[in-house]
Amino acid sequence: MSKKNANFAADLVAGIDPGAQAPAARRPGIGASVLAGRESRLAELATGSVVSRTHELVDPARCRMWAGHNREYALLNEERCADLIESIKAQGKQEMPAIVRRVKDDPAFDFEVICGARRHWTISWLRAHNYPDFRFLVDIRSLTDEEAFRLADLENRARDDLTDLERARDYLRALDAYYEGRQKVMAERINVTESWLSRYLDLARLPAELMAAFALPQDLRIKHVTAIKPLLKPEDRRQRVFAEAGRLAQVQSDRAAPMPVPDIIRALALAADPPKRSGSPKKSGKPETIVSEGGKPLLKVEAVDRKGLKLTLLPHAGGTRAEAEAALKALLDQHWS
Protein backbone atom coordinates (compact mmCIF):
# COMPACT_ATOMS: atom_id res chain seq x y z
CA MET A 1 0.00 0.00 0.00
CA SER A 2 2.69 2.40 0.92
CA LYS A 3 4.25 2.48 -2.50
CA LYS A 4 0.99 3.15 -4.24
CA ASN A 5 0.17 5.86 -1.80
CA ALA A 6 3.41 7.57 -2.44
CA ASN A 7 2.44 7.92 -6.07
CA PHE A 8 -0.98 8.94 -5.01
CA ALA A 9 0.46 11.70 -2.92
CA ALA A 10 2.60 12.93 -5.74
CA ASP A 11 -0.36 13.09 -8.05
CA LEU A 12 -2.32 14.99 -5.51
CA VAL A 13 0.32 17.55 -4.95
CA ALA A 14 0.74 17.91 -8.64
CA GLY A 15 -2.87 18.91 -8.81
CA ILE A 16 -4.08 15.82 -10.59
CA ASP A 17 -7.03 13.67 -9.72
CA PRO A 18 -6.02 10.93 -7.36
CA GLY A 19 -6.83 8.16 -9.74
CA ALA A 20 -5.59 9.77 -12.91
CA GLN A 21 -3.92 6.96 -14.77
CA ALA A 22 -3.48 8.58 -18.12
CA PRO A 23 0.18 9.44 -18.43
CA ALA A 24 -0.72 12.05 -21.01
CA ALA A 25 -2.61 13.96 -18.37
CA ARG A 26 0.37 14.38 -16.15
CA ARG A 27 1.74 17.83 -15.92
CA PRO A 28 5.42 17.61 -16.66
CA GLY A 29 7.85 19.34 -14.43
CA ILE A 30 5.84 19.54 -11.30
CA GLY A 31 6.87 16.23 -9.88
CA ALA A 32 10.34 17.34 -8.99
CA SER A 33 9.23 20.20 -6.85
CA VAL A 34 7.09 17.89 -4.83
CA LEU A 35 10.06 16.48 -3.06
CA ALA A 36 11.32 19.90 -2.18
CA GLY A 37 8.59 21.47 -0.14
CA ARG A 38 5.78 19.06 0.12
CA GLU A 39 3.75 20.52 2.89
CA SER A 40 4.03 24.15 2.10
CA ARG A 41 3.21 23.34 -1.46
CA LEU A 42 0.20 21.43 -0.31
CA ALA A 43 -0.87 24.48 1.52
CA GLU A 44 -0.47 26.76 -1.43
CA LEU A 45 -2.47 24.54 -3.68
CA ALA A 46 -5.22 24.05 -1.22
CA THR A 47 -5.81 27.68 -0.57
CA GLY A 48 -4.90 28.88 -3.99
CA SER A 49 -2.84 31.63 -2.50
CA VAL A 50 0.76 32.15 -1.66
CA VAL A 51 0.07 35.23 0.37
CA SER A 52 1.73 36.41 3.51
CA ARG A 53 3.34 33.78 5.64
CA THR A 54 3.84 34.15 9.30
CA HIS A 55 6.05 31.53 10.81
CA GLU A 56 6.37 31.60 14.53
CA LEU A 57 7.62 29.50 17.36
CA VAL A 58 4.87 29.14 19.90
CA ASP A 59 4.01 27.25 23.04
CA PRO A 60 2.23 24.03 22.03
CA ALA A 61 0.14 24.26 25.16
CA ARG A 62 -1.47 27.38 23.73
CA CYS A 63 -2.69 25.40 20.71
CA ARG A 64 -5.76 23.24 20.50
CA MET A 65 -6.89 20.92 17.73
CA TRP A 66 -9.31 22.30 15.22
CA ALA A 67 -12.79 20.90 15.82
CA GLY A 68 -12.96 19.66 12.25
CA HIS A 69 -9.70 17.82 12.64
CA ASN A 70 -10.34 14.29 11.63
CA ARG A 71 -7.37 12.71 13.22
CA GLU A 72 -7.78 11.07 16.56
CA TYR A 73 -5.33 13.05 18.61
CA ALA A 74 -5.90 10.77 21.54
CA LEU A 75 -4.58 7.85 19.52
CA LEU A 76 -1.20 9.44 19.02
CA ASN A 77 1.61 7.91 20.95
CA GLU A 78 5.36 7.62 21.05
CA GLU A 79 5.35 4.80 18.56
CA ARG A 80 3.24 6.51 15.94
CA CYS A 81 5.37 9.62 16.19
CA ALA A 82 8.69 7.86 16.44
CA ASP A 83 9.89 9.11 13.08
CA LEU A 84 9.09 12.71 13.95
CA ILE A 85 10.67 12.45 17.36
CA GLU A 86 13.87 11.16 15.83
CA SER A 87 13.85 13.73 13.09
CA ILE A 88 13.32 16.67 15.39
CA LYS A 89 15.91 15.46 17.84
CA ALA A 90 18.39 15.03 15.03
CA GLN A 91 17.68 18.35 13.36
CA GLY A 92 17.44 20.14 16.64
CA LYS A 93 14.30 21.78 15.40
CA GLN A 94 10.99 21.17 13.73
CA GLU A 95 11.54 21.23 9.99
CA MET A 96 8.08 21.86 8.63
CA PRO A 97 5.75 24.29 10.28
CA ALA A 98 2.30 23.11 11.23
CA ILE A 99 -0.57 25.10 9.85
CA VAL A 100 -2.66 26.89 12.43
CA ARG A 101 -5.09 29.76 12.68
CA ARG A 102 -5.80 32.14 15.49
CA VAL A 103 -8.61 31.53 17.92
CA LYS A 104 -10.38 34.31 19.70
CA ASP A 105 -13.14 32.53 21.55
CA ASP A 106 -11.06 30.84 24.18
CA PRO A 107 -8.62 32.57 26.51
CA ALA A 108 -6.88 29.26 27.13
CA PHE A 109 -5.67 29.04 23.56
CA ASP A 110 -4.13 31.31 20.95
CA PHE A 111 -4.22 28.94 17.99
CA GLU A 112 -5.86 25.87 16.63
CA VAL A 113 -4.03 23.28 14.58
CA ILE A 114 -5.37 22.60 11.12
CA CYS A 115 -2.54 20.40 9.86
CA GLY A 116 0.13 18.96 12.06
CA ALA A 117 -1.40 17.04 14.91
CA ARG A 118 1.56 14.70 15.00
CA ARG A 119 3.98 17.58 15.03
CA HIS A 120 2.06 19.16 17.87
CA TRP A 121 1.99 15.94 19.80
CA THR A 122 5.67 15.35 19.22
CA ILE A 123 6.79 18.79 20.34
CA SER A 124 4.63 18.50 23.42
CA TRP A 125 6.10 15.11 24.17
CA LEU A 126 9.65 16.28 23.70
CA ARG A 127 9.07 19.21 26.02
CA ALA A 128 7.98 16.74 28.66
CA HIS A 129 10.92 14.45 27.96
CA ASN A 130 14.18 16.30 28.40
CA TYR A 131 13.64 18.97 25.78
CA PRO A 132 11.67 21.64 27.61
CA ASP A 133 12.96 24.35 25.32
CA PHE A 134 11.49 23.08 22.09
CA ARG A 135 8.76 25.26 20.69
CA PHE A 136 6.09 24.59 18.15
CA LEU A 137 6.86 25.97 14.70
CA VAL A 138 3.66 27.13 13.10
CA ASP A 139 2.51 28.82 9.97
CA ILE A 140 -0.30 31.12 10.95
CA ARG A 141 -2.99 31.50 8.34
CA SER A 142 -6.38 33.00 8.24
CA LEU A 143 -8.54 30.27 6.78
CA THR A 144 -12.22 29.68 6.47
CA ASP A 145 -13.53 26.38 7.75
CA GLU A 146 -13.84 25.15 4.21
CA GLU A 147 -10.28 26.06 3.38
CA ALA A 148 -9.14 24.39 6.55
CA PHE A 149 -11.07 21.29 5.62
CA ARG A 150 -9.51 21.11 2.18
CA LEU A 151 -6.06 21.64 3.58
CA ALA A 152 -6.49 18.93 6.17
CA ASP A 153 -8.01 16.60 3.63
CA LEU A 154 -5.17 17.09 1.22
CA GLU A 155 -2.67 16.28 3.88
CA ASN A 156 -4.58 13.28 5.12
CA ARG A 157 -4.98 11.85 1.68
CA ALA A 158 -1.34 12.34 0.90
CA ARG A 159 -0.25 10.65 4.09
CA ASP A 160 -2.98 8.01 4.06
CA ASP A 161 -3.49 8.46 7.75
CA LEU A 162 -7.16 7.81 8.00
CA THR A 163 -9.15 4.69 7.46
CA ASP A 164 -11.65 4.72 4.62
CA LEU A 165 -14.46 4.97 7.10
CA GLU A 166 -12.99 7.92 8.96
CA ARG A 167 -12.43 9.77 5.76
CA ALA A 168 -15.88 8.88 4.49
CA ARG A 169 -17.49 10.26 7.64
CA ASP A 170 -15.40 13.34 7.43
CA TYR A 171 -16.60 13.90 3.88
CA LEU A 172 -20.20 13.39 4.80
CA ARG A 173 -19.89 15.98 7.52
CA ALA A 174 -18.12 18.39 5.21
CA LEU A 175 -20.70 17.91 2.48
CA ASP A 176 -23.36 19.55 4.59
CA ALA A 177 -21.11 21.84 6.55
CA TYR A 178 -19.35 23.49 3.63
CA TYR A 179 -21.01 22.55 0.38
CA GLU A 180 -24.73 22.70 1.08
CA GLY A 181 -25.03 19.01 0.33
CA ARG A 182 -23.81 19.47 -3.24
CA GLN A 183 -21.56 16.56 -4.12
CA LYS A 184 -20.67 17.99 -7.46
CA VAL A 185 -19.45 21.20 -5.93
CA MET A 186 -17.55 19.39 -3.23
CA ALA A 187 -15.91 17.03 -5.68
CA GLU A 188 -14.75 19.96 -7.72
CA ARG A 189 -13.44 21.81 -4.69
CA ILE A 190 -11.40 18.97 -3.29
CA ASN A 191 -10.28 17.84 -6.69
CA VAL A 192 -11.74 14.35 -6.89
CA THR A 193 -14.17 12.86 -9.35
CA GLU A 194 -17.84 12.84 -8.56
CA SER A 195 -17.99 9.08 -8.72
CA TRP A 196 -15.09 8.73 -6.35
CA LEU A 197 -16.76 10.99 -3.86
CA SER A 198 -20.06 9.23 -4.34
CA ARG A 199 -18.51 5.95 -3.32
CA TYR A 200 -16.92 7.41 -0.23
CA LEU A 201 -20.18 8.94 0.87
CA ASP A 202 -21.89 5.59 0.36
CA LEU A 203 -19.59 4.13 2.96
CA ALA A 204 -20.43 6.82 5.48
CA ARG A 205 -24.13 6.47 4.78
CA LEU A 206 -24.40 2.77 5.52
CA PRO A 207 -27.20 2.45 8.08
CA ALA A 208 -26.35 1.84 11.70
CA GLU A 209 -28.38 -1.39 11.74
CA LEU A 210 -26.01 -2.71 9.11
CA MET A 211 -22.85 -1.33 10.71
CA ALA A 212 -23.72 -3.23 13.86
CA ALA A 213 -22.64 -6.43 12.14
CA PHE A 214 -19.06 -5.24 11.98
CA ALA A 215 -17.18 -5.56 15.21
CA LEU A 216 -14.32 -3.66 13.60
CA PRO A 217 -15.99 -1.02 11.45
CA GLN A 218 -12.66 0.55 10.68
CA ASP A 219 -11.86 -2.50 8.58
CA LEU A 220 -14.73 -1.68 6.28
CA ARG A 221 -13.31 -0.27 3.07
CA ILE A 222 -14.60 1.39 -0.04
CA LYS A 223 -14.30 -1.81 -2.00
CA HIS A 224 -16.76 -3.51 0.32
CA VAL A 225 -19.50 -0.97 -0.19
CA THR A 226 -20.14 -2.18 -3.71
CA ALA A 227 -21.02 -5.58 -2.36
CA ILE A 228 -23.04 -4.34 0.58
CA LYS A 229 -25.13 -1.57 -0.83
CA PRO A 230 -27.20 -3.69 -3.24
CA LEU A 231 -28.21 -5.89 -0.30
CA LEU A 232 -30.27 -3.02 1.04
CA LYS A 233 -32.24 -2.42 -2.09
CA PRO A 234 -35.67 -4.01 -1.91
CA GLU A 235 -37.23 -3.44 1.49
CA ASP A 236 -37.69 -7.11 2.33
CA ARG A 237 -34.09 -7.95 1.64
CA ARG A 238 -33.09 -4.91 3.64
CA GLN A 239 -34.99 -6.23 6.61
CA ARG A 240 -33.48 -9.67 6.32
CA VAL A 241 -30.01 -8.17 6.13
CA PHE A 242 -30.66 -6.01 9.19
CA ALA A 243 -31.85 -9.03 11.09
CA GLU A 244 -28.77 -10.97 10.13
CA ALA A 245 -26.60 -7.99 11.05
CA GLY A 246 -28.11 -7.98 14.48
CA ARG A 247 -27.48 -11.67 14.85
CA LEU A 248 -23.88 -11.29 13.75
CA ALA A 249 -23.40 -8.46 16.22
CA GLN A 250 -24.68 -10.74 18.94
CA VAL A 251 -22.49 -13.64 17.94
CA GLN A 252 -19.39 -11.52 17.90
CA SER A 253 -20.07 -9.89 21.22
CA ASP A 254 -20.54 -13.27 22.82
CA ARG A 255 -17.36 -14.85 21.75
CA ALA A 256 -14.61 -12.29 21.75
CA ALA A 257 -13.38 -13.04 18.25
CA PRO A 258 -14.45 -10.50 15.63
CA MET A 259 -15.23 -11.96 12.23
CA PRO A 260 -13.26 -10.85 9.20
CA VAL A 261 -15.12 -8.38 7.03
CA PRO A 262 -15.40 -10.67 3.99
CA ASP A 263 -17.02 -13.36 6.14
CA ILE A 264 -19.54 -10.91 7.48
CA ILE A 265 -20.42 -9.71 4.02
CA ARG A 266 -20.85 -13.26 2.84
CA ALA A 267 -23.21 -13.98 5.69
CA LEU A 268 -25.20 -10.84 4.99
CA ALA A 269 -25.47 -11.66 1.30
CA LEU A 270 -26.69 -15.11 2.18
CA ALA A 271 -29.35 -13.67 4.42
CA ALA A 272 -30.44 -11.29 1.70
CA ASP A 273 -31.23 -14.12 -0.69
CA PRO A 274 -32.12 -17.00 1.60
CA PRO A 275 -32.41 -20.53 0.25
CA LYS A 276 -31.98 -19.50 -3.36
CA ARG A 277 -32.61 -21.96 -6.12
CA SER A 278 -34.00 -25.42 -5.67
CA GLY A 279 -32.71 -27.56 -8.46
CA SER A 280 -29.10 -26.51 -8.41
CA PRO A 281 -27.11 -28.78 -6.18
CA LYS A 282 -23.93 -26.74 -6.49
CA LYS A 283 -22.40 -27.20 -3.11
CA SER A 284 -19.55 -24.76 -2.92
CA GLY A 285 -16.28 -23.91 -4.57
CA LYS A 286 -15.33 -27.47 -5.33
CA PRO A 287 -14.33 -27.96 -8.95
CA GLU A 288 -16.72 -30.24 -10.75
CA THR A 289 -15.55 -32.21 -13.76
CA ILE A 290 -18.07 -32.96 -16.44
CA VAL A 291 -17.41 -36.24 -18.23
CA SER A 292 -18.71 -37.81 -21.39
CA GLU A 293 -20.92 -40.85 -21.43
CA GLY A 294 -17.81 -42.90 -21.91
CA GLY A 295 -16.31 -41.40 -18.76
CA LYS A 296 -13.85 -39.10 -20.52
CA PRO A 297 -13.40 -35.68 -18.90
CA LEU A 298 -14.67 -32.88 -21.14
CA LEU A 299 -14.51 -29.77 -19.06
CA LYS A 300 -14.01 -28.75 -15.49
CA VAL A 301 -16.11 -26.13 -13.72
CA GLU A 302 -13.65 -24.38 -11.42
CA ALA A 303 -15.90 -21.94 -9.70
CA VAL A 304 -19.41 -20.59 -9.72
CA ASP A 305 -20.40 -17.33 -8.15
CA ARG A 306 -22.87 -14.57 -8.89
CA LYS A 307 -20.43 -12.95 -11.22
CA GLY A 308 -20.18 -15.97 -13.43
CA LEU A 309 -18.54 -19.31 -13.75
CA LYS A 310 -15.04 -20.28 -14.62
CA LEU A 311 -14.22 -23.43 -16.51
CA THR A 312 -11.37 -25.29 -18.10
CA LEU A 313 -11.75 -27.05 -21.44
CA LEU A 314 -10.09 -30.46 -21.54
CA PRO A 315 -9.44 -31.19 -25.21
CA HIS A 316 -6.74 -33.76 -24.52
CA ALA A 317 -8.56 -35.96 -22.07
CA GLY A 318 -10.10 -38.31 -24.59
CA GLY A 319 -13.55 -36.88 -25.10
CA THR A 320 -14.71 -35.85 -28.55
CA ARG A 321 -15.37 -32.34 -29.65
CA ALA A 322 -19.03 -33.09 -30.17
CA GLU A 323 -19.34 -34.30 -26.63
CA ALA A 324 -17.60 -31.20 -25.34
CA GLU A 325 -19.88 -28.98 -27.36
CA ALA A 326 -22.92 -30.76 -26.01
CA ALA A 327 -21.67 -30.45 -22.45
CA LEU A 328 -20.88 -26.78 -22.97
CA LYS A 329 -24.29 -26.17 -24.44
CA ALA A 330 -25.89 -27.83 -21.45
CA LEU A 331 -23.92 -25.56 -19.16
CA LEU A 332 -24.95 -22.50 -21.13
CA ASP A 333 -28.58 -23.53 -20.99
CA GLN A 334 -28.27 -24.03 -17.27
CA HIS A 335 -26.64 -20.73 -16.44
CA TRP A 336 -27.86 -18.38 -19.09
CA SER A 337 -31.56 -18.92 -18.48
Added chain:
DNA sequence: CTATTTGCAAGCAGGTAATG
Protein backbone atom coordinates in the same frame (compact mmCIF):
# COMPACT_ATOMS: atom_id res chain seq x y z
C1' DC B 1 -33.16 19.17 -17.52
C1' DT B 2 -29.12 18.33 -13.71
C1' DA B 3 -27.11 15.57 -10.07
C1' DT B 4 -25.94 11.20 -8.57
C1' DT B 5 -25.12 6.35 -8.98
C1' DT B 6 -23.40 2.26 -11.11
C1' DG B 7 -21.42 -1.08 -14.68
C1' DC B 8 -17.34 -1.65 -16.76
C1' DA B 9 -12.65 -2.08 -18.39
C1' DA B 10 -7.86 -0.19 -18.07
C1' DG B 11 -3.87 0.09 -15.50
C1' DC B 12 -1.30 -1.28 -11.64
C1' DA B 13 0.85 -3.86 -7.72
C1' DG B 14 1.72 -7.85 -5.40
C1' DG B 15 1.59 -12.66 -5.29
C1' DT B 16 2.49 -17.28 -7.30
C1' DA B 17 3.93 -20.54 -10.62
C1' DA B 18 7.10 -21.65 -14.28
C1' DT B 19 11.56 -21.38 -16.16
C1' DG B 20 16.42 -21.23 -16.46
Added chain:
DNA sequence: CATTACCTGCTTGCAAATAG
Protein backbone atom coordinates in the same frame (compact mmCIF):
# COMPACT_ATOMS: atom_id res chain seq x y z
C1' DC C 1 18.36 -19.70 -6.22
C1' DA C 2 16.99 -15.87 -9.37
C1' DT C 3 14.24 -14.25 -13.15
C1' DT C 4 10.43 -14.13 -15.72
C1' DA C 5 5.65 -15.10 -16.95
C1' DC C 6 1.26 -15.29 -15.38
C1' DC C 7 -2.72 -14.41 -12.42
C1' DT C 8 -5.73 -11.89 -9.31
C1' DG C 9 -7.72 -8.34 -6.99
C1' DC C 10 -8.05 -3.39 -6.40
C1' DT C 11 -8.69 1.27 -7.60
C1' DT C 12 -10.16 4.43 -10.63
C1' DG C 13 -12.40 7.41 -14.34
C1' DC C 14 -15.51 7.19 -18.03
C1' DA C 15 -19.90 6.96 -19.63
C1' DA C 16 -24.47 4.92 -19.40
C1' DA C 17 -28.29 4.45 -16.30
C1' DT C 18 -31.14 6.34 -12.97
C1' DA C 19 -32.95 9.63 -9.55
C1' DG C 20 -34.94 13.94 -8.56
